[in-house]
Amino acid sequence: MKKHIIIIISIVLGLGACNEDFLNKYPQTSISPEEFFKSEADLELYINGLLSLPGPGQYQADQSSDNLATTGAIEVKTMMTGTPNSQNITGGWGWGRLRNINYFLDNFRKANGTAEALNHFEGLARYYRAMFYFGMVKRFSDVPWYDKTLYPKDEELYKARDPRELVMEKVFEDLDFAATHVREAVPSGTPGKWAVTSFYARVALYEGTYRKYHPELNLEHTAGAILDLAAKTAKKVMDTGKFQIHNSGNPEMDYSRLFTSLNLASNQEVILYNPYDINKDRNSNINNTVFGSFEQSPTRDLIQTYLMKDGSRFTDNPGYDSFGYVQEFEERDPRLKQTMVYPGWVRVPNPGPYIPQLNRNFTGYYQLKGYSNTIDNVAIGSVDFPVYRYAEVLLTYAEALAELGHLTQDDLDASVNLLRRRVGLPDLVLSEANSNPDPFLQSKYPNLAGANRGVILEIRRERRVEFALEGYRYDDLMRWHAGKLLEKIPEGMYFSGLGKYDMTGDGIEDIILIDKDSVIPQDPEKETNELGVRLMYYRAGSVGDNVTVYMRNGVNGGTLVTETNPRQFIEPKYYYRPIPIQHVTLNPNLVQIFGWE
Numbered sequence: 001m002k003k004h005i006i007i008i009i010s011i012v013l014g015l016g017a018c019n020e021d022f023l024n025k026y027p028q029t030s031i032s033p034e035e036f037f038k039s040e041a042d043l044e045l046y047i048n049g050l051l052s053l054p055g056p057g058q059y060q061a062d063q064s065s066d067n068l069a070t071t072g073a074i075e076v077k078t079m080m081t082g083t084p085n086s087q088n089i090t091g092g093w094g095w096g097r098l099r100n101i102n103y104f105l106d107n108f109r110k111a112n113g114t115a116e117a118l119n120h121f122e123g124l125a126r127y128y129r130a131m132f133y134f135g136m137v138k139r140f141s142d143v144p145w146y147d148k149t150l151y152p153k154d155e156e157l158y159k160a161r162d163p164r165e166l167v168m169e170k171v172f173e174d175l176d177f178a179a180t181h182v183r184e185a186v187p188s189g190t191p192g193k194w195a196v197t198s199f200y201a202r203v204a205l206y207e208g209t210y211r212k213y214h215p216e217l218n219l220e221h222t223a224g225a226i227l228d229l230a231a232k233t234a235k236k237v238m239d240t241g242k243f244q245i246h247n248s249g250n251p252e253m254d255y256s257r258l259f260t261s262l263n264l265a266s267n268q269e270v271i272l273y274n275p276y277d278i279n280k281d282r283n284s285n286i287n288n289t290v291f292g293s294f295e296q297s298p299t300r301d302l303i304q305t306y307l308m309k310d311g312s313r314f315t316d317n318p319g320y321d322s323f324g325y326v327q328e329f330e331e332r333d334p335r336l337k338q339t340m341v342y343p344g345w346v347r348v349p350n351p352g353p354y355i356p357q358l359n360r361n362f363t364g365y366y367q368l369k370g371y372s373n374t375i376d377n378v379a380i381g382s383v384d385f386p387v388y389r390y391a392e393v394l395l396t397y398a399e400a401l402a403e404l405g406h407l408t409q410d411d412l413d414a415s416v417n418l419l420r421r422r423v424g425l426p427d428l429v430l431s432e433a434n435s436n437p438d439p440f441l442q443s444k445y446p447n448l449a450g451a452n453r454g455v456i457l458e459i460r461r462e463r464r465v466e467f468a469l470e471g472y473r474y475d476d477l478m479r480w481h482a483g484k485l486l487e488k489i490p491e492g493m494y495f496s497g498l499g500k501y502d503m504t505g506d507g508i509e510d511i512i513l514i515d516k517d518s519v520i521p522q523d524p525e526k527e528t529n530e531l532g533v534r535l536m537y538y539r540a541g542s543v544g545d546n547v548t549v550y551m552r553n554g555v556n557g558g559t560l561v562t563e564t565n566p567r568q569f570i571e572p573k574y575y576y577r578p579i580p581i582q583h584v585t586l587n588p589n590l591v592q593i594f595g596w597e
Contacts, residue, residue: 033107040113043121046104050097050128051190053274054471055385056286059259059370060296061471068296068469069363069490069562076474076486079574080567085597086578092139093580095146101129103149123181126174127196133171134203137164138475139577141217142593145170160589165219168207172229175200179233188265188275195272197237198388204230205396206479209403213447213481216572216594227400234397237271238414243390244268251424256338259369264384271388278381285381290370297363298340298469299490300559304440305464306333311426315440325356325364325493326505334423339468341366343505348373353504355511356493358538358549361562363492369469391419395463402456412455416462433458447481483569492560495551498540509535515555516541570595 036042063070070077075089082088104125109118129147136143142161147170150157179197186192191199208226211219237243246269247254258264264273276284288294308314309331317323326343329336336342345368347354358364372380394415401407409430417427437454441461448456463476477485495501500509512527512535514520526534541547542554543564552558578596 033110037107037110039111040117040121043104043108043111043113043117046108047121047124048190050100050104050125052097052128053189053272053385053387055274055276056284056290056370056383058385058471059286059290059367059469062469062473063296065473065477066485066488066490067299067302067464067473068367069299069361069492070296071361072295076574077567080486080569081565084578086581086584086592089578090580090582092136092577093583098129098132098146099149101125101132102146105129105147106149119181120183123178123196124191127178127182127191127199130171130174130178130203131199133167133174134206137167137171138206138478140579141576143167144590158587158589160591161593164217165222171203172200175203179236189273191272194237194240194242195388197233198271198393201230201233201237201393201396204233205400206475208400210479212403213479214572214575224404227404231397231400231404231406234393234400237390237393238397242268243271243393245390245394245418245422246270247418247422251334251422252337254422255335256369258386258389259383260372261384262379262382264386267386269390270386271390271393272386274385274387276382276384278378283381284383284385285372285377287371287380290367292366293357293359293362296367297492297562298365298367299363300365300492300494301488301490302464302468303328303336303340303365305461306336307425307461307465308332309334309424311420313438313440315438322494322496324495324501326502328494329505333425333465335465335468337368339367339369341368343503349375353506355503355536357536358493358511358560360547360549362560363490363562364549364560365492367469391466394418395459395466399456399459399463402452402459405450405452407452407455416459419462419466428455428458428462430455444485445480445482478575481571481575483571483574487567487569489564489567490562491552492562494559495540495557497557498555500535511536511538513538513540513549515539516545516547 036046062068063072063074064076075091078084079089105122108121108125111118133143133145140161141164144156144159145162145167146156175196179193179200182191182193182196184193204226208223208230211217211226212223246258246267258267258269261267264270265275267273276282278285304315304320306314308317314320314328314332320328329342337345341354341356344353346352356364356366372383374380398407398411398415401411407430412428412430420427434451434454438457438461441457442448442453445457445460460476460480464473467473477483495513498513498515500512502508503510508529508531510529510533514537516539518539520537520539523534526537528534538549539547540549540551540555543550543561545554550561552561573595576594576596578592579590584590584592
């Protein structure tokens with residue numbers, strides 16, 4: 001039986017509602033601190049009301065990155081194709097949640113409780129505050145730091161931005177306190193000591209690499225100390241011996257079980273999970289949005305990143321860029337087939353292999369991660385979501401040490417190679433990686449140099465593959481100063497031209513591409529294959545033609561084209577967002593930075 005946190009703190013949630021998200025209003029529901037903050041039970045009630053965990057929607061979050069093509073109005077895509085400014089980019093400047101947190105921190109010590117309990121609840125509140133500010137810094141860089149509840153007449157409401165360095169120093173102070181004092185034993189589905197510590201390592205890796213690769217901040221000299229903090233914090237989690245990579249010896253299934261489990265409570269890789277149970281009004285069903293031609297589709301660039309099953313590079317294969325759907329899935333890292341629909345995959349309840357349906361503006365590839373391949377609605381809606389995985393801790397440790405120049409083969413064996421062994425890949429060898437960097441990856445990260453360039457590239461590959469379609473990729477691109485990769489318009493499957501194609505891997509043709517002037521026949525007149533099944537017809541041509549799919553070279557084939565609007569990622573401006581104009585008007589001390597107006 002799953003343990004679920006039932007949030008019944010609606011009276012407290014009203015504490016932070018603010019007029020137009022500005023910190024200038026008393027709590028909508030006035031509760032005297034002396035009346036509410038009386039016992040440890042009151043503190044737990046309030047803290048539970050602050051609980052906020054990501055869920056299966058994360059399986060669609062990569063739409064902002066080069067992992068997915070999307071037809072959605074994603075902010076970064078509309079920025080690159082439009083004329084963004086503070087009048088049309090108006091999200092993110094919301095402070096109500098911070099007020100809820102600070103209100104608690106201002107008043108919780110009025111309650112009767114042991115020192116250990118008070119420190120535990122303070123630690124959780126400070127963890128949530130650090131999480132809030134981490135999000136703000138990622139979006140805006142310099143932001144005002146508030147560590148107390150503000151009221152309408154407080155002059156601090158109209159303060160200027162505080163420097164990023166100061167804000168992140170405060171964030172690390174909060175996380176250090178939280179990692180020290182939050183209890184290890186907590187209710188399932190709520191953050192405990194090691195979840196907090198894992199997040200601490202994540203933030204330190206992000207900030208350390210961000211400062212290293214973003215010269216516009218003039219903070220490169222501080223990057224090393226923060227990367228050292230990331231490595232040491234990750235190592236604390238590793239040294240507990242409480243977590244391990246989920247590996248039952250089945251490389252074709254073990255990875256996918258992390259994303260299809262109805263109960264992650266006993267999975268030793270999962271440090272924190274978000275529990276779902278449709279029978280308790282906790283529904284995780286995203287089948288209708290994560291699969292098919294709804295909005296997003298995986299990119300060919302992501303598929304080309306996966307290694308071969310023997311550990312060699314897919315992009316070292318002669319002619320790899322003209323491999324068709326069936327060929328590019330052959331003998332690959334098993335995580336590929338556990339992340340995307342592959343030739344021969346069977347969609348329940350259909351008896352035969354699924355044939356990908358082609359459509360304009362989509363790549364032809366289908367996402368499998370996050371999809372429940374069953375018709376059992378209870379099972380579909382009751383899949384737990386892994387919030388923090390031990391895999392991330394291991395990759396944080398390896399990347400931080402590599403960036404510092406301290407990585408050894410023993411470190412790789414204790415981190416990255418545990419992930420590779422789960423799926424049967426050969427170990428990553430430090431000397432080999434550095435002596436022979438991957439040209440395909442080097443072209444993506446031209447700002448990467450030094451003796452450890454090769455192994456850093458391979459760790460970045462592992463990160464992209466291990467966390468593909470889980471919402472990590474955009475943040476990684478931002479911290480690595482790799483926003484220019486988003487300028488490339490996502491591409492899809494490769495077809496050599498018009499004609500018939502096998503899409504299931506059985507050697508029998510399933511679809512036929514015809515030219516724009518041909519007429520798709522009625523079903524009785526359609527050609528059938530050796531199995532007696534009608535071929536699926538698609539009219540193919542160039543962008544602008546009256547066809548079903550666009551190919552790069554029109555009737556002469558090429559990759560499927562998803563869109564044509566040119567993209568421009570302006571550096572460093574687009575690594576940040578403007579403060580919405582209405583808030584600058586309310587507070588003239590807020591000044592736009594990095595060229596935003």
